[in-house]
Amino acid sequence: MNYELIGITVLWTFLYGYLIVASIDFGAGFFAYYARIKKKDHLINDLISRYLSPVWEVTNVFFVFFFVGIVGFFPATAYYYGTALLIPGSVALILIAIRGSFYAFNNYGSRDSTFYLFLYGATGLLIPASLSTALTISEGGFLDESDGNVVFLANELFTSPYSWSVVFLSIVSVLFISATFLTYYADRADDQQARKTLRQFALFWSMPTIVASLLVFMSLQMHNPDHYDKAVTEYWWMFGLSLVCFGLASWFIYVERHYGTAFIMVMLQFFFAFFGYGASHLPYILYPYITLHENVTNEAMALALVTAFILGLLLLVPSLFLLMRLFLFDADYVKGKKK
Amino acid sequence: MELDGVMLSRMLTAMTLMFHIIFATIGVGMPVMIAIAEFIGIKRNDPYYLLMARRWARGYTITVAVGVVTGTIIGLQLSLLWPSFMEVAGQIIALPLFMETFAFFFEAIFLGIYLYTWDRFKGKWTHWLLTIPVMIGSSASALFITTVNAFMNTPQGFELKDGEMINIDPIAAMLNPAMPSKVLHVVATSYVTSAAILAAIAAFAILKGRRGQYEQKALRLTVACTFVFSLLISITGDISAKFLADVQPEKLAAAEWHFETEKGADLIFFGTLNEDGEIENEIRIPKVLSFLAGNSFETEVIGLNETPEDERPPLWIHYMFDTMVSIGMFLMATSTIFVLMDRVKKWNALNKPLLLAILASGPLAMVAIEAGWILAEVGRQPWIMRGYMKVAEAATTSDSVGLTFVLFALLYLVLGIMAVVVLIKMFKNSPAEVELEKRFPNRG
Ligand code: HDD
Ligand code: HEM
Ligand code: HEM
Numbered sequence: 001m002n003y004e005l006i007g008i009t010v011l012w013t014f015l016y017g018y019l020i021v022a023s024i025d026f027g028a029g030f031f032a033y034y035a036r037i038k039k040k041d042h043l044i045n046d047l048i049s050r051y052l053s054p055v056w057e058v059t060n061v062f063f064v065f066f067f068v069g070i071v072g073f074f075p076a077t078a079y080y081y082g083t084a085l086l087i088p089g090s091v092a093l094i095l096i097a098i099r100g101s102f103y104a105f106n107n108y109g110s111r112d113s114t115f116y117l118f119l120y121g122a123t124g125l126l127i128p129a130s131l132s133t134a135l136t137i138s139e140g141g142f143l144d145e146s147d148g149n150v151v152f153l154a155n156e157l158f159t160s161p162y163s164w165s166v167v168f169l170s171i172v173s174v175l176f177i178s179a180t181f182l183t184y185y186a187d188r189a190d191d192q193q194a195r196k197t198l199r200q201f202a203l204f205w206s207m208p209t210i211v212a213s214l215l216v217f218m219s220l221q222m223h224n225p226d227h228y229d230k231a232v233t234e235y236w237w238m239f240g241l242s243l244v245c246f247g248l249a250s251w252f253i254y255v256e257r258h259y260g261t262a263f264i265m266v267m268l269q270f271f272f273a274f275f276g277y278g279a280s281h282l283p284y285i286l287y288p289y290i291t292l293h294e295n296v297t298n299e300a301m302a303l304a305l306v307t308a309f310i311l312g313l314l315l316l317v318p319s320l321f322l323l324m325r326l327f328l329f330d331a332d333y334v335k336g337k338k339k
Numbered sequence: 340m341e342l343d344g345v346m347l348s349r350m351l352t353a354m355t356l357m358f359h360i361i362f363a364t365i366g367v368g369m370p371v372m373i374a375i376a377e378f379i380g381i382k383r384n385d386p387y388y389l390l391m392a393r394r395w396a397r398g399y400t401i402t403v404a405v406g407v408v409t410g411t412i413i414g415l416q417l418s419l420l421w422p423s424f425m426e427v428a429g430q431i432i433a434l435p436l437f438m439e440t441f442a443f444f445f446e447a448i449f450l451g452i453y454l455y456t457w458d459r460f461k462g463k464w465t466h467w468l469l470t471i472p473v474m475i476g477s478s479a480s481a482l483f484i485t486t487v488n489a490f491m492n493t494p495q496g497f498e499l500k501d502g503e504m505i506n507i508d509p510i511a512a513m514l515n516p517a518m519p520s521k522v523l524h525v526v527a528t529s530y531v532t533s534a535a536i537l538a539a540i541a542a543f544a545i546l547k548g549r550r551g552q553y554e555q556k557a558l559r560l561t562v563a564c565t566f567v568f569s570l571l572i573s574i575t576g577d578i579s580a581k582f583l584a585d586v587q588p589e590k591l592a593a594a595e596w597h598f599e600t601e602k603g604a605d606l607i608f609f610g611t612l613n614e615d616g617e618i619e620n621e622i623r624i625p626k627v628l629s630f631l632a633g634n635s636f637e638t639e640v641i642g643l644n645e646t647p648e649d650e651r652p653p654l655w656i657h658y659m660f661d662t663m664v665s666i667g668m669f670l671m672a673t674s675t676i677f678v679l680m681d682r683v684k685k686w687n688a689l690n691k692p693l694l695l696a697i698l699a700s701g702p703l704a705m706v707a708i709e710a711g712w713i714l715a716e717v718g719r720q721p722w723i724m725r726g727y728m729k730v731a732e733a734a735t736t737s738d739s740v741g742l743t744f745v746l747f748a749l750l751y752l753v754l755g756i757m758a759v760v761v762l763i764k765m766f767k768n769s770p771a772e773v774e775l776e777k778r779f780p781n782r783g
Contacts, residue, residue, distance in 0.1 A: 058451060078418040085419065097409070102757075304434045320448060327451075
């Protein structure tokens with residue numbers, strides 16, 4: 001059995017899950033803050049908090065799952081990334097900590113502090129930017145190993161067009177995903193005004209998303225030509241499908257119909273792009289140090305992890321389903337009629 | 340003491356864990372207390388207990404948030420600070436860590452549902468049922484993470500050949516000898532600490548003159564729970580000591596300043612060491628260490644002199660051990676006295692000295708948690724994986740740990756202060772009586 005392929009697929013799927021749910025959360029923070037300073041918060045902030053309150057902890061677990069899982073399946077990642085990323089990793093951690101706790105302090109504790117909301121909004125954009133550098137680094141060229149010592153070439157990272165285009169992409173995608181989801185949520189809540197505002201956000205952020213994706217492609221060609229070639233020759237169809245989904249999503253939102261389908265299309269857009277990117281990245285996990293087949297954990301552990309994963313899913317899927325039924329698909333809750 | 344990368348990594352790990360454990364302990368114990376209160380409330384149809392469950396749950400959201408973010412920090416920090424350890428040990432302890440994330444998931448999902456569905460279900464019991472997965476999830480995360488820690492103390496389930504691990508058996512690694520005693524003690528102490536903290540809050544309110552029914556019921560319930568759980572911790576603590584005597588004798592010997600292997604060993608309580616390494620000013624209880632180690636006053640207890648000098652843990656963990664045990668006795672004594680006095684009508688259980696003692700028991704229990712962990716972790720030194728890998732071989736080679744240490748210290752300071760401020764505000768702004776009127780206006 002090919003455990004490493006199962007392993008990376010599972011982890012990639014969870015990272016994709018995190019990408020979607022966390023984007024909704026991160027973007028919502030930004031919109032909430034934006035609405036506050038534009039004095040429009042009465043329009044959308046209740047709606048946002050109704051969705052986020054019950055689920056933010058779950059969002060966080062997606063992330064924990066991913067990094068615990070990748071160190072489990074590919075222990076060498078701990079060594080390379082761990083040594084190299086002490087500072088950027090710590091900064092990302094501090095941002096995540098501030099965001100999570102201040103969200104709780106604001107929402108459950110003393111309500112309505114513009115300063116908390118600012119932190120919440122700002123971290124919502126900074127976290128995806130800093131997390132995305134982990135993916136950037138995986139393209140190679142930003143780490144140096146000599147005498148068993150791994151060094152992070154921070155200057156390379158800060159001057160690389162590729163790295164900046166990824167940061168740009170991560171921020172605009174967060175805003176786009178979030179806006180399309182919240183438009184849908186507002187539509188379900190029958191909240192006309194919120195929907196109107198959020199729909200504008202969604203349309204506004206759709207174009208930058210595509211521009212950023214193209215920039216990433218172009219700079220990847222310069223940075224890691226092998227990966228680029230593999231992406232455009234073997235997996236071009238995935239990126240093509242992604243573009244089609246994007247077109248459909250934008251169209252639905254533009255004609256103010258089928259907001260649910262529009263959001264599903266956005267999910268598919270990112271699904272195809274994310275898996276296209278991931279598949280063409282293989283066999284490397286961290287170019288050129290870690291590969292799928294050489295650095296996978298031992299067979300016994302891989303089997304144990306896959307088994308644990310399957311058993312865990314049996315527990316998780318029904319629970320997640322229950323959560324969504326209560327807070328996402330329960331029209332009365334969404335409308336704020338139930339507390 | 341030199342502040343090199345290893346030392347700083349140790350300090351940063353210790354700081355993060357000692358901060359996280361405050362919230363983790365509450366995270367494991369509080370769901371149980373909330374479940375008990377809601378259970379009694381529904382069973383007796385008593386709004387006071389239902390309100391108690393609600394208010395505790397509301398405060399719990401704050402501690403959970405800090406627990407989650409600091410836990411996320413540790414999870415990543417282990418890889419950032421101990422890359423070599425995680426690379427080697429990851430081969431074998433990945434399973435419990437991975438399973439722990441499922442426990443988190445499970446807990447997070449049902450906690451989210453629990454907190455937002457108080458009035459949502461028709462049947463009274465449906466909402467209470469949600470506490471079961473939350474309790475299972477949080478206690479299971481304690482189980483899995485403690486399994487990892489136990490593995491570091493008594494590694495097994497693999498063979499080492501030329502620095503490579505072979506014949507790996509993840510299940511055997513999880514079922515290592517230190518696991519049962521550690522898990523039992525950690526879970527039991529989490530429960531007792533949560534109960535003691537809630538009791539301290541109730542005692543504080545009563546001392547402040549708020550002697551309403553709500554406060555009295557809360558005090559009775561929480562002290563009764565402290566009493567029951569404190570019996571559990573003395574049993575599990577005893578099991579832990581017997582385990583150490585059996586499998587990890589150098590830790591017990593260092594904790595007890597027990598140098599020569601002998602039968603009928605004395606228990607040393609506090610005291611100091613003079614320059615010649617002799618014990619002074621101690622309270623000596625004859626033969627009790629032997630009893631603690633093996634249920635008989637004649638059990639032979641292995642002394643520290645049997646361990647090579649460079650593999651001995653620091654001797655100051657003795658004070659950690661004594662602090663923890665003294666606090667354990669104190670918790671048991673106060674809660675027993677209260678429960679007894681409360682039974683007898685003509686005694687006043689709400690007297691000031693007793694209330695003050697209960698007030699102290701909350702913070703003290705947390706001190707005992709910290710002391711216990713420091714004992715357990717420092718008592719493992721110099722090993723990170725006992726017998727296989729020393730701490731110095733495992734640390735990061737990065738030289739920016741100092742800066743990160745300062746950043747995280749600031750973060751924890753802010754989070755700690757904020758959490759306290761928010762919690763105080765939360766309850767000051769809505770006193771129990773007012774909330775009771777509002778939520779249950781028609782009570783009899
Ligand atoms: C409320 C907190 C608390 C209290 C009152 C006690 N303990 Fe404890 N103890 C802990 C909280 C704790 C802990 C934080 O949970 C530790 C740290 C690591 C561990 O496994 O549990 C621990 C560790 C620990 C160890 C080391 C285990 C190891 O490293 O493998 C021993 C031998 C004891 N305890 C024994 C006792 C005894 C005999 C007590 C007397 C009543 C006692 N503890 C009270
Ligand atoms: C949450 C309660 C815990 C506390 C308060 C705690 C405390 C500490 C302290 C004080 C140290 C420093 C010891 C020294 O350097 O002298 C330490 C080290 C360490 N602990 Fe723990 N610990 C806890 C649980 C755990 C668990 C469950 C694990 C396993 C995953 C763990 C893993 C480590 C590691 C890897 C080190 C660094 C190596 C070392 O110094 O031994 N700790 N911890
Ligand atoms: C015995 C010591 C520990 C106990 C009892 C414990 C327990 C908990 C609990 C109950 C939570 C959930 C937060 C809450 O409900 O309050 C939590 C969060 C977390 N803990 Fe700890 N923990 C301990 C030590 C550690 C260690 C050493 C690690 C690192 C390997 C760790 C990793 C995490 C992570 C990653 C989270 C966040 C999970 C999430 O996103 O929900 N914990 N811990």
